[in-house]
Structures are given as C-alpha cells and as structure tokens.
Amino acid sequence: MEKNETKNKIKEETECSDPNCPIHGQISVRGKSFTGKIIKIFPKRAVIEFQRIVKYPKYERFAKATTKIHAHLSDCIKHQINIGDLVKATETRRISKIKHAVIIGKIR
Numbered sequence: 001m002e003k004n005e006t007k008n009k010i011k012e013e014t015e016c017s018d019p020n021c022p023i024h025g026q027i028s029v030r031g032k033s034f035t036g037k038i039i040k041i042f043p044k045r046a047v048i049e050f051q052r053i054v055k056y057p058k059y060e061r062f063a064k065a066t067t068k069i070h071a072h073l074s075d076c077i078k079h080q081i082n083i084g085d086l087v088k089a090t091e092t093r094r095i096s097k098i099k100h101a102v103i104i105g106k107i108r
C-alpha cells in the first residue's frame, strides 16, 4: 500500500514513454535484485559491477568473484545516474540479447 503510494508519487513527478521503464512502463520486476557500481553507460543500458563470494568445496575456501550485468536504463532514471554511482537493479524478463535486469534507483 505504502509502496504503491510512493511509486505513484514518482510517476506523477517524472514522465517518460519508455515501455521497459520499471515505474512508467509495463515491465514487471521479479526475481533477484543486485546492488552494484555503474562502470559504463550506454544510451539505453548501463553496466553494473559487484562482488560476490564463491565457495570452493574441494579446497574448503571462499573466494571473491566479480560479476558484471547489463541492465536497462530508462529515460527518467538516466539523468540522475553517473559512472561510479551505487544503484539497485532487479531481474526482469529478458529485454534483449544481453539485458535481463532493469535499474530501479540510485542509492548514493
């Protein structure tokens, strides 16, 4: 309920005609969510990088691995995002060959 109210508030304040926008578009966000740093920006896409921990059972050790994901960048979020920002992205249906996530907001 409260979540919908804030979503509607953002919807009224900003406008965009992107069908894949998480706020204005038809796309549904579901699945995993990622928090990572923006390392590259393209016209409709941004590359997010984050670290995760992988377990190697054979050696009983943990190691860090870096993952990059390509996320959809909608028109209304685009202007508030720069390289180096920490953003939140969520998994969606496949948008294109390399995109299956969408950026939903900036953290800092």
Ligand SMILES: [Zn+2]
Residues within 6 Å of the ligand: 015, 016, 017, 018, 021, 022, 023, 024, 025, 074, 075, 076, 077
């Ligand atoms: Zn939008």
